[in-house]
Amino acid sequence: MNDRYSRQELxxxxxxxxxxxxxxxxxxxxxxxxxxTGSAExxxxxxxxxxxxxxxxxVEWSNLQRQQLYTERDANLRIPKAVATKERLTxxxxxxxxxxxxxxxxxxxxxxxxxxxxxxxxxxxxxxIRMIINDISQKYQIPWIYxxxxxxxxxxxxxxxxxxxxxxxxxxxxxxxxxxxxxAGIISPAxxxxxxxxxxxxxxxxxxxxxxxxxKLISFDLWKNHFAAINVEQMKNVSCLSCGPNxxxxxxxxxxxxxxxxxxxxxxVQVRPSKPMDRNLESLAKILSGQGGKISQNPYLLSxxxxxxxxxIFKDGRVLIHGTKDIAEAKTLYHRYxx
Amino acid sequence: MELVINGDKVEVPNSVETIAHLLxxxxxxxxxxxxxxxxxxxxxxxHQETKLCNGDKVELVHFVGGG
Ligand SMILES: [Zn+2]
Numbered sequence: 001m002n003d004r005y006s007r008q009e010l011x012x013x014x015x016x017x018x019x020x021x022x023x024x025x026x027x028x029x030x031x032x033x034x035x036x037t038g039s040a041e042x043x044x045x046x047x048x049x050x051x052x053x054x055x056x057x058x059v060e061w062s063n064l065q066r067q068q069l070y071t072e073r074d075a076n077l078r079i080p081k082a083v084a085t086k087e088r089l090t091x092x093x094x095x096x097x098x099x100x101x102x103x104x105x106x107x108x109x110x111x112x113x114x115x116x117x118x119x120x121x122x123x124x125x126x127x128x129i130r131m132i133i134n135d136i137s138q139k140y141q142i143p144w145i146y147x148x149x150x151x152x153x154x155x156x157x158x159x160x161x162x163x164x165x166x167x168x169x170x171x172x173x174x175x176x177x178x179x180x181x182x183x184a185g186i187i188s189p190a191x192x193x194x195x196x197x198x199x200x201x202x203x204x205x206x207x208x209x210x211x212x213x214x215x216k217l218i219s220f221d222l223w224k225n226h227f228a229a230i231n232v233e234q235m236k237n238v239s240c241l242s243c244g245p246n247x248x249x250x251x252x253x254x255x256x257x258x259x260x261x262x263x264x265x266x267x268x269v270q271v272r273p274s275k276p277m278d279r280n281l282e283s284l285a286k287i288l289s290g291q292g293g294k295i296s297q298n299p300y301l302l303s304x305x306x307x308x309x310x311x312x313i314f315k316d317g318r319v320l321i322h323g324t325k326d327i328a329e330a331k332t333l334y335h336r337y338x339x
Numbered sequence: 340m341e342l343v344i345n346g347d348k349v350e351v352p353n354s355v356e357t358i359a360h361l362l363x364x365x366x367x368x369x370x371x372x373x374x375x376x377x378x379x380x381x382x383x384x385x386h387q388e389t390k391l392c393n394g395d396k397v398e399l400v401h402f403v404g405g406g
Contacts, residue, residue, distance in 0.1 A: 035406040125406045150405035171402065172383050175371040181405040194406075217373065219400040228345035228398045230375045339404050 005047050018207030019047065025206045026050040028117045030105060030133060032081040033057070034186065035147050036123030037069040038195030039202070043121075044089045046203060050097040051089070052113060055081040056104040056328040066188040104328040105129060107252050110136045119205055120144035121198060125181070126335040127174050128258045128274075131251035134159065134167040138243045139252070143205055147198040151184050152223035154194040157232070158201045158213060161243065165235045168242035168251075170217070175339075182336040183287045189222055260327045269321045269330035277317035284313060288337060309333060343396045351391075359386040361397065370401040 009016045025048050029036050032055035040053055059067070059074040059081055069088040070081070086100040103109055110132055114120065120133055120142055130146065137144040138161050146167060147156040159166050197218065204212045216229040241248045250256050259272045281302045285295055293306030304311045309323040311333065319338060321330040341350050342361075355364050358381060362368045374381045375398035381389060391397075 031406060033406060123406055126404050127402075130404075148403045148406050150403045153403060155400060155403060170373065171371055173371060175402050175404060179403075179405075184405075186405060191406075217400055226345050226347070228400050230373055230380070230398050230400055232373065232380070234380055235373075335404075 008046060013209050013212060014203070014207050018209070021207050022047050022203075023049050025118045026052070026116055027119045027121060027202065027206070028113055029053040029121045029123055030129065031055055031123035031125065032067075032069075032085045032100075033063070033123060033125060034066045034068075034181070034188075034191040035149070035195055035198070036081075036121075037067045037085060038191060039121045039123055039147075039199050040085060040089060041068060041092065042195065042199040043202065044093045044096045044098070046199075047093065048096060048206065050099065052099040052101075052117070053082060053085055054101045054103045054105055054109070054113065055085070056102065057081050057332050059084055066186060066191050104331060105132075106257065107132055107136075107254075114140050114142060117142055119202055121202060122146045122148075126339065127171075128335075130167060131174060131256075135242050135249040135251045137161055138166060138247060139249050145198045145201050147194040149190045149194045150179055150181050150186055151221075152187050152190045153219065153221045154190045154197075155217070155219040156194055156197045156201075157217040158205075160213075164215070165232055165237065166240060166243040169235050169237040169240050170232060179287060180336060180339045183291065183339075187222070193220060193222060260330060262325050262327065263320070267323060267325055269324055269327055271319045271321065271330060271334045273317040275317075279313060279315050279317055281313065281315060284338075291337070304337065311337060313338070340391065340393050342391065343394065345398055356390060357387060358389040358391065358397075361391065362386065362399075365399065367399065367401050372399060372401045374399055 005019050008014055009019050027043055027048055029040050032053050044051055058078045059070045061075045063070055069085050074084040080102040082100040082102045086098050089098050114136055122133055124130055133144055141161045143160045145158050217232045218229045220227045238244060241250050256274045258274055261270050263270055285297055285302055288295055288304050293304050296303045302313045312320040319334055321333050324330050341348055355361050358374055377396050
C-alpha cells in the first residue's frame, strides 16, 4: 500500500469508500483523440479498476498540440493511438487493468465492447458513432457522457438510461457536416474543459454520488467568454425510439448506418451516409479551402485533393476517397473533413 | 432591443424580431440548436413565430461533433 490516492480520499464526496467503489468499476472510452486521451488519463490516475479504450487511427504530428498521451516518437513511427495510449497509461498507473483495441467501432464491435462496462465515455468525433453509443447505452442500461469541442467551444451532457433524455430526444435532426477540429481548428483548453466536465460527472457516477450529478446540458466558448446551461429534463420524448417504453434502437439497425465499400481495383473507398442528403457544395468548398489542399468543382461534385488522397464529394452525400483501400483510414478522412 | 443571452446582456439590432432571426443573427440557422426562451425549451417548429421582447432570457446551445 502507498498513499497514491490519499488526496482523492481526503476529498469528502469520494472518501475511502468512494475509492473502493472506483476500484471496482470498468469504463469504456470510445476514441483516443484529444478527449479520449484526456479522459483516460484522469480515470486511470484516479484508480478505476479497468479501462477499455478503442481507436482506429494512428498518431500524427498535428495531434501533439492537444492529445496529451502522445509523444514525438509516436508521431514519427505512426503508432496506433490505442497502442500508444496503453503504453503511456500503464506507465502512469500499472494497477489499472487497461485493454486497448486498434479498431473501427460500429454496432457489432460496440455489442462486444460493452460487456461488464459501468460507463461509456464519448470521445468520438462524429454523430454516426454517437447515435450508436446512445442506443447501446439504452439497450444495456449503461450511462454515457457526451462531449465534443471545436475551436474554443465545447459541449457536454450526461445520459442516464431510465432517467434523463437521451441524445435521440435532444436532437430533432442528427447534425450533418459542419465544421470539425480539422477544418476550424481547436485549442487545447477547450478540450481540457470538456474533459474536466466529463470526468467529474464520471467520478460522481462511479462513486455512486448520484445526487451530485449535473442535470443540465452545458456549453461554453472559452475565447468569447460564453457559458450556457440548459435544463433538458423536459425534452425527454415519451415515444423516443431509443429511450421510450417501446424502443427499437434505430441506430443499431443496418439501414441507419453510414456504409462503406472498397471499390475493387480502384484504390478507393466509397462512404455513403445512411440517408441521401443534399450537400451544400458551395459552403463545403469554403470550409475546405483553408486546408491547403486543391479544390475543383462542377455542379454535381466537388473534388478535394490533400496529401496522397483525393475526396470526391457528391451532392447526394456520397464521398469517394481515392488513394486508400483501408476502410478505417477512409472513415477517418471522411469525418475529418465532412464532420 | 436588449436580450439576456446565455447570461449576458446583449444588444441586438431591431431587425431581430423572432427566435429564428436571432439564430440567423448568430449564424446558427444551419446548426442543430437547443433554444431555451424564458426558462422554456422551444421546439424548432416554434422558432419562426416566437417574438422576442426586451429583456427576454435566451439560452442557446448548439451541437458540435469534434473531439
Ligand atoms: Zn430518447
